Amino acid sequence: MNVVVLAKYIPNPQGTPDLGDDNLVKREGVEGGLDPGDEFAVEAALQLAEQSGGEVTVVSMGPEVALQAVQKALSMNCSKGVLISDPALRGSDVWVTARVLAAAIKRAGFDVVVTGVESTDGSTGTLPMTLAELLEVPALSFARHVEAKDGNIRIERQTETGYDVVECAPPALVSVTAGANNPRYPTLKNIMQAKQKPVDRPSLADLGLSGDEVRPTQQVAEIRPAPERQGGEIVEDEGEGVQRIVEFLKEAKVL
Amino acid sequence: MGAVWVYGELFEGNVHPTTLELLTKARSLGDGTEAVLLGPGASEVAPTLGEYGAQRVFAADDAVYTDHLAQPAVHTLHRLVEEHRPGMILFAMTYVARDVAGRLQARTGSTLLSNATDILGPDRGQTQIFGGTQIVDVALEGPDPKLVVVRPKSFEPQPSGGTAEVVEVPVDVPEELKRPTVVERHEEAAAGPKLEEAPVVISGGRGLQDAGNFELLRELAESIGKAAVGATRAVVDSGWVPYAMQIGQTGTTVKPDVYIAVGISGATQHMVGMKESKRIIAINKDPDAPILKIADVGVVGDALKIVPRVTEAVKAQKGG
Numbered sequence: 033m034n035v036v037v038l039a040k041y042i043p044n045p046q047g048t049p050d051l052g053d054d055n056l057v058k059r060e061g062v063e064g065g066l067d068p069g070d071e072f073a074v075e076a077a078l079q080l081a082e083q084s085g086g087e088v089t090v091v092s093m094g095p096e097v098a099l100q101a102v103q104k105a106l107s108m109n110c111s112k113g114v115l116i117s118d119p120a121l122r123g124s125d126v127w128v129t130a131r132v133l134a135a136a137i138k139r140a141g142f143d144v145v146v147t148g149v150e151s152t153d154g155s156t157g158t159l160p161m162t163l164a165e166l167l168e169v170p171a172l173s174f175a176r177h178v179e180a181k182d183g184n185i186r187i188e189r190q191t192e193t194g195y196d197v198v199e200c201a202p203p204a205l206v207s208v209t210a211g212a213n214n215p216r217y218p219t220l221k222n223i224m225q226a227k228q229k230p231v232d233r234p235s236l237a238d239l240g241l242s243g244d245e246v247r248p249t250q251q252v253a254e255i256r257p258a259p260e261r262q263g264g265e266i267v268e269d270e271g272e273g274v275q276r277i278v279e280f281l282k283e284a285k286v287l
Numbered sequence: 288m289g290a291v292w293v294y295g296e297l298f299e300g301n302v303h304p305t306t307l308e309l310l311t312k313a314r315s316l317g318d319g320t321e322a323v324l325l326g327p328g329a330s331e332v333a334p335t336l337g338e339y340g341a342q343r344v345f346a347a348d349d350a351v352y353t354d355h356l357a358q359p360a361v362h363t364l365h366r367l368v369e370e371h372r373p374g375m376i377l378f379a380m381t382y383v384a385r386d387v388a389g390r391l392q393a394r395t396g397s398t399l400l401s402n403a404t405d406i407l408g409p410d411r412g413q414t415q416i417f418g419g420t421q422i423v424d425v426a427l428e429g430p431d432p433k434l435v436v437v438r439p440k441s442f443e444p445q446p447s448g449g450t451a452e453v454v455e456v457p458v459d460v461p462e463e464l465k466r467p468t469v470v471e472r473h474e475e476a477a478a479g480p481k482l483e484e485a486p487v488v489i490s491g492g493r494g495l496q497d498a499g500n501f502e503l504l505r506e507l508a509e510s511i512g513k514a515a516v517g518a519t520r521a522v523v524d525s526g527w528v529p530y531a532m533q534i535g536q537t538g539t540t541v542k543p544d545v546y547i548a549v550g551i552s553g554a555t556q557h558m559v560g561m562k563e564s565k566r567i568i569a570i571n572k573d574p575d576a577p578i579l580k581i582a583d584v585g586v587v588g589d590a591l592k593i594v595p596r597v598t599e600a601v602k603a604q605k606g607g
């Protein structure tokens with residue numbers, strides 16, 4: 033199976049991102065990298081390709097620095113990359129992103145598309161399904177375990193009360209939850225080799241999209257800090273703490 | 288604008304609680320409230336949707352909607368949308384409805400607001416970003432229906448005392464959309480009250496040191512009664528407890544009378560799922576842990592020592 037995996041570049045993966053004056057998340061001029069959630073997708077994609085024989089292409093849309101995310105995936109052992117970077121895409125919403133990625137994925141060709149469930153910074157969590165519909169393929173969503181089995185893809189799908197086992201023949205899309213596997217660490221040699229791997233840089237025109245078609249359908253009308261919850265009393269002594277907790281439970285009338 | 292629709296869900300033979308939350312909000316937006324409910328048992332429970340404000344419920348009872356994930360539902364929902372042209376459709380941010388919303392967007396080409404915490408009007412929604420630290424009002428543009436995926440527990444369900452006309456919808460799903468297929472179902476949920484409904488939620492994090500110490504929380508929950516046990520993603524990912532217990536951005540949202548955070552640092556992604564609790568107790572050995580800054584009662588100390596003593600004290604209270 034030939035696999036396309038999505039990789040999003042996000043600013044400051046470990047902390048809270050910053051907003052610029054234009055109310056957009058600052059993506060340039062800040063430390064960033066591959067979304068940690070997408071590392072699980074890359075690992076699942078590599079395993080699917082290894083189990084079934086095939087190669088993995090990593091696809092990303094983002095600013096120039098997003099090349100770092102592509103390169104991280106290449107160093108994990110993806111074969112080639114595609115990066116769509118265009119000033120017209122700044123501030124894209126999920127609808128625009130889905131259409132750009134769909135066009136790039138169709139152009140690359142695939143048996144399976146693997147994505148994360150939600151990005152760490154945007155966390156809309158709907159893009160994979162919009163993409164599946166645009167690609168006209170079934171989707172195996174919220175996979176906490178993925179494997180290739182007898183030419184099919186088989187996953188454990190997270191549910192509210194447990195999990196379902198779900199199966200499908202390719203072509204299909206799989207969205208992978210965080211914690212689904214143990215993403216591999218690239219070696220220094222892998223990192224050096226990744227720099228030699230081909231990265232295709234299609235323009236919007238190459239993808240058959242005009243500037244008009246990538247206008248966002250959402251605007252931030254207002255943004256303000258949420259009211260902060262006030263802290264209360266802090267008890268430093270354990271014995272006193274036990275007493276205070278019990279009193280508090282009584283005050284709350286749950287005892 | 289056109290009517291506001293709610294994409295309803297069935298859960299364990301009944302209406303999913305989020306459906307009633309969304310109907311309560313939908314009817315405050317005016318212009319008519321309607322719902323779609325697909326899956327086995329839909330027409331039987333459809334009248335409940337009327338009691339929460341749906342004037343009309345489009346229902347189809349067929350396992351095709353539960354055996355093949357989102358594609359069959361999207362097909363039927365899209366046909367209904369073309370026929371009746373709603374102005375907005377509300378979905379709950381659940382595994383089932385989130386998938387349906389995402390796919391529907393590709394068919395209608397309309398805007399989709401995810402992670403919504405409120406709907407302010409026909410073209411305006413509200414969301415929170417960065418773990419609920421910033422509130423954002425979003426103007427929704429482009430063609431109807433506007434699609435809004437709402438976080439559970441954003442609205443308090445309130446009955447309206449109405450009744451719904453139930454419209455049986457023909458099941459017309461093409462063979463090629465009956466993919467993928469659910470081949471097995473497994474339940475992992477813990478015994479006791481449901482996380483979403485329990486008046487007391489006791490959650491554990493990595494500070495509990497190992498999986499076995501979750502027993503301390505279960506004992507405390509039992510001594511209090513009507514208490515459920517939750518967890519952070521860190522310990523779910525470590526395999527200590529099943530995912531169904533995860534609280535936070537990618538887990539369950541809870542708003543109990545009392546939330547007790549044990550050995551939890553208070554990452555924004557965790558807090559977004561519990562910070563609306565009425566009262567918060569936190570136990571953490573690190574005086575600088577962020578969770579202590581939002582706790583009504585914060586105890587600095589070793590949870591492994593404190594929790595058993597609280598359990599003893601609660602038992603003594605109840606006994607005497």
Ligand SMILES: Cc1cc2nc3c(=O)[nH]c(=O)nc-3n(C[C@H](O)[C@H](O)[C@H](O)COP(=O)(O)OP(=O)(O)OC[C@H]3O[C@@H](n4cnc5c(N)ncnc54)[C@H](O)[C@@H]3O)c2cc1C
Pocket residue numbers: 069150151152491492493494495496518519520521522533534535536537538549550551552553554555556557560570571572573576588589590591
């Ligand atoms: C996209 C995304 C989504 C996420 N979604 C969620 C989510 O839904 N839910 C969620 O919970 N997290 C989520 N996270 C993870 C989150 O960022 C944190 O990593 C996680 O919540 C930390 O869990 P923790 O508090 O158990 O562990 P830690 O942060 O390691 O905290 C452990 C705490 O225990 C304390 N401690 C240690 N020993 C003791 C002791 N003996 N007694 C008392 N206290 C002790 C320590 O002082 C520390 O504060 C998400 C992250 C991302 C990137």
Ligand SMILES: Nc1ncnc2c1ncn2[C@@H]1O[C@H](COP(=O)(O)O)[C@@H](O)[C@H]1O
Pocket residue numbers: 038039040041069070073091092093094126129146147148149150151152154155156157158159160
């Ligand atoms: N700009 C992007 N480039 C590549 N992949 C993306 C991009 N945005 C989203 N994705 C993928 O879609 C998933 C869900 O993202 P989101 O819907 O933004 O929460 C992510 O985990 C990624 O796998």
